[in-house]
Amino acid sequence: MDVKNSADEAQLKPSIVLTGTAKEGSAGPPIGLVDIGESEDAYLFRVALPGVRKDQCKVKCQVQRDGRVHIEGVMTGVGLLRDSSTVYQMKVQQLCPPGPFTICFNLPGPVDPRLFSPNFRPDGILELVVMKHRTHQTADWYSQR
Known part of the structure; x- marks a missing residue:
């Protein structure tokens, strides 16, 4: 096993903090899961x-320059489920209970928080692309290549 690859893999594993119903x-x-x-x-x-x-949960995502990501939202009450004209009273609930949640983690490096593209997919996955922060020297080096 390559020691450098092991160090890189360990470095990419984010520490994730969950609060509220996300933790429960x-x-x-x-x-x-990230x-x-x-x-x-x-x-x-x-x-x-x-x-x-x-359409039922307001999710806010903030990305800071140092790579810190903070996601918060509120799970709406799912005790009643409406499907067209029928209302179902939930007897078993396996998904996250209703209430506020936060998810925080760090990206591996600094980013430009103005340059990100979010996509909330229909399968319940929040997907974002955020550009890395580049210093002027790095940008000049790339343009000379």
């Missing part, structure tokens, strides 16, 4: 928000 939702699919990808110019991250629907 242990019965069903876990909320807040995957992070890296290219030369950007980071891509995906956050699992099972049971969260874009």
